[in-house]
Amino acid sequence: MSLDVVGVSIDRGGRTVVSDVGFQVPRGRFAGLIGPNGCGKSTLLGGCYRAHRPTTGEIRLDGRDVWREPRRRVAQRIAVMAQDNAADFEMDVFDTVMLGRVPHQSGFGADSASDVAIVDEALARVGATALRHRPFAALSGGERQRVLLARALAQQGELLVLDEPTNHLDLAFQLDIMRIVAGTGLTTVAALHDLNLAASTCDLVLVMAAGRLVARGHPDDVLTPELIGDVFKVGARRLRHPDTGGLLLAFTPFPSSTPESPER
Amino acid sequence: MSPPLVSAQADARRRVGVSSFGTALVVLALLIPATIVLSGSVGVTEVSFTDSLRILAGHLLPGMPWMTDGSLTPLQDQAVWSFRLPRTLLAGVSGAGLALAGALMQAVVRNPLAEPYILGVSAGAGLGAVLVITLGSAAVAGLGLSTAAFAGALVTGLVVYLLARQHGMIAPTRLILSGVAIGSLLSAITSFLTLTTEAQNVFSVLFFLLGSVSAAELGDTVLPALVLLGVAVFAMAQARRLNALLAGDEVATALGVDADRLRSRLMVAAALLTGAVVSVSGGIGFIGLVVPHVARILVGSHHRRVLPVTILGGALFLMLADLLARSVAEPTEVPIGIVTAVVGAPFFLWLMRHRRSARGGMNR
Numbered sequence: 001m002s003l004d005v006v007g008v009s010i011d012r013g014g015r016t017v018v019s020d021v022g023f024q025v026p027r028g029r030f031a032g033l034i035g036p037n038g039c040g041k042s043t044l045l046g047g048c049y050r051a052h053r054p055t056t057g058e059i060r061l062d063g064r065d066v067w068r069e070p071r072r073r074v075a076q077r078i079a080v081m082a083q084d085n086a087a088d089f090e091m092d093v094f095d096t097v098m099l100g101r102v103p104h105q106s107g108f109g110a111d112s113a114s115d116v117a118i119v120d121e122a123l124a125r126v127g128a129t130a131l132r133h134r135p136f137a138a139l140s141g142g143e144r145q146r147v148l149l150a151r152a153l154a155q156q157g158e159l160l161v162l163d164e165p166t167n168h169l170d171l172a173f174q175l176d177i178m179r180i181v182a183g184t185g186l187t188t189v190a191a192l193h194d195l196n197l198a199a200s201t202c203d204l205v206l207v208m209a210a211g212r213l214v215a216r217g218h219p220d221d222v223l224t225p226e227l228i229g230d231v232f233k234v235g236a237r238r239l240r241h242p243d244t245g246g247l248l249l250a251f252t253p254f255p256s257s258t259p260e261s262p263e264r
Numbered sequence: 265m266s267p268p269l270v271s272a273q274a275d276a277r278r279r280v281g282v283s284s285f286g287t288a289l290v291v292l293a294l295l296i297p298a299t300i301v302l303s304g305s306v307g308v309t310e311v312s313f314t315d316s317l318r319i320l321a322g323h324l325l326p327g328m329p330w331m332t333d334g335s336l337t338p339l340q341d342q343a344v345w346s347f348r349l350p351r352t353l354l355a356g357v358s359g360a361g362l363a364l365a366g367a368l369m370q371a372v373v374r375n376p377l378a379e380p381y382i383l384g385v386s387a388g389a390g391l392g393a394v395l396v397i398t399l400g401s402a403a404v405a406g407l408g409l410s411t412a413a414f415a416g417a418l419v420t421g422l423v424v425y426l427l428a429r430q431h432g433m434i435a436p437t438r439l440i441l442s443g444v445a446i447g448s449l450l451s452a453i454t455s456f457l458t459l460t461t462e463a464q465n466v467f468s469v470l471f472f473l474l475g476s477v478s479a480a481e482l483g484d485t486v487l488p489a490l491v492l493l494g495v496a497v498f499a500m501a502q503a504r505r506l507n508a509l510l511a512g513d514e515v516a517t518a519l520g521v522d523a524d525r526l527r528s529r530l531m532v533a534a535a536l537l538t539g540a541v542v543s544v545s546g547g548i549g550f551i552g553l554v555v556p557h558v559a560r561i562l563v564g565s566h567h568r569r570v571l572p573v574t575i576l577g578g579a580l581f582l583m584l585a586d587l588l589a590r591s592v593a594e595p596t597e598v599p600i601g602i603v604t605a606v607v608g609a610p611f612f613l614w615l616m617r618h619r620r621s622a623r624g625g626m627n628r
Contacts, residue, residue: 075520
């Protein structure tokens with residue numbers, strides 16, 4: 001399914017956090033949403049899964065505005081891996097992943113055998129089968145991320161929305177998680193902090209700064225030293241990966257007293 | 265695929281809480297009727313356990329020979345059927361209602377310390393009842409004691425609800441804070457009324473505020489029982505959404521749950537249920553806080569398992585508390601709220617220190 005974001009602005013607490021953002025993610029493509037902290041990435045993603053209502057604009061899935069569809073229907077089509085998962089009450093890993101089935105279940109009664117099978121398959125895919133009985137709150141940060149990804153997979157949406165999926169993850173699992181997500185073949189939008197991870201995984205990158213979309217396109221075309229300097233306030237050099245030939249970025253701190261770009 | 269699937273399902277049954285759920289239900293379903301019969305055999309008028317069973321069965325089933333053969337005295341029949349059964353049933357309904365309301369409020373504000381009374385509902389009911397006791401019905405438009413208490417509960421619940429709303433959303437922290445503030449305000453008025461009233465009224469006031477089912481008639485249980493049934497069905501239908509709410513509003517939203525609407529509805533349901541119980545039985549404490557936690561320790565946090573165990577466990581706990589309330593200092597009655605705390609607190613603390621409490625989320 002394709003995602004169309006058209007002229008979207010979102011206010012939070014009386015402040016415009018996302019301002020007139022528009023882009024398209026074609027069916028089956030992996031889009032990386034990048035930008036410094038507080039640039040509006042999470043809020044924009046929240047607009048897609050109906051956590052933050054846009055003041056203007058439309059967010060369309062295959063042409064249909066998610067804010068005019070029934071909530072439950074949207075949750076059946078968009079699977080979300082959010083940043084936070086409250087754990088004030090103990091829930092084990094299995095029940096946590098089973099929450100992904102909520103949009104598909106109705107009425108009283110136990111979880112069906114197919115729901116159980118879907119949850120187990122999701123756990124197996126992220127390599128968390130062994131955690132099945134563990135309390136969610138007792139997991140390490142990396143284990144939690146795996147379980148939350150499993151929950152998103154169990155949700156079986158056609159669009160996958162990931163808010164900083166590689167937070168707290170060790171290197172191997174960062175690469176692993178990107179491979180798992182890419183392997184689903186689903187249309188994906190992921191907020192990412194690691195530009196090299198974005199460069200090596202994404203079909204397109206969307207760059208946000210101060211609530212606006214400042215660049216979009218193939219990582220090779222978009223991730224220039226000038227743009228990175230403007231948006232992230234760091235110096236950057238473009239290298240080639242010796243083995244894969246892919247784009248590899250190396251960063252240096254900006255001299256704080258130098259107003260102009262160091263990449264001259 | 266099929267061998268791992270089969271083992272996965274067998275595994276699912278062994279999971280924490282899942283296997284104990286069936287056991288807990290069966291044990292509760294057996295203990296509750298046994299307690300009702302036992303309760304019929306405790307009191308000043310001597311009735312054996314068997315005779316209590318015979319009297320109860322005789323009233324429920326037509327044509328039982330022992331009802332007419334003179335083996336039971338009218339005094340025994342009256343003691344069991346007209347006095348002990350109604351109060352036991354009211355205790356059961358009240359316990360189930362307060363425990364369920366507590367479980368719902370804990371999910372609504374996503375806080376393990378929540379209980380039904382954080383809505384200020386009991387303080388409102390207390391004020392309504394104390395107005396009637398100290399100033400007479402005329403002071404509250406001619407309402408009877410429990411009607412005034414119910415009205416006080418609902419008005420207070422509504423005020424707290426409106427105070428907690430902000431931009432059309434119920435903010436959990438505002439809900440707790442406004443409930444506590446309004447509750448304190450109303451309790452202060454209640455205390456003032458109690459201190460300035462004639463001495464003979466103070467006993468009635470204390471009995472209401474601490475809770476009692478001693479004067480129960482069968483008719484008293486009807487309203488709380490109906491509200492309990494309605495709220496229980498509603499809550500069970502929302503069990504999965506309640507789980508989603510525990511994971512946070514954003515997560516719930518992403519799962520297609522309208523967190524604000526669910527929270528509002530649950531709050532209204534909990535306030536109605538608490539009001540209906542408190543207006544008849546008074547402010548019985550401790551049960552609404554603790555029974556849901558005991559249920560979670562036994563069967564895990566999934567609401568589809570927690571809610572039935574909470575409802576039945578609350579009923580059993582308050583029935584047993586009532587049994588103690590009228591037998592420990594016989595013939596004097598102890599307010600049931602004192603018993604729930606005196607017996608419940610040590611039991612709960614023991615359970616909390618027990619190794620299985622991890623599954624109730626108490627190791628943090």
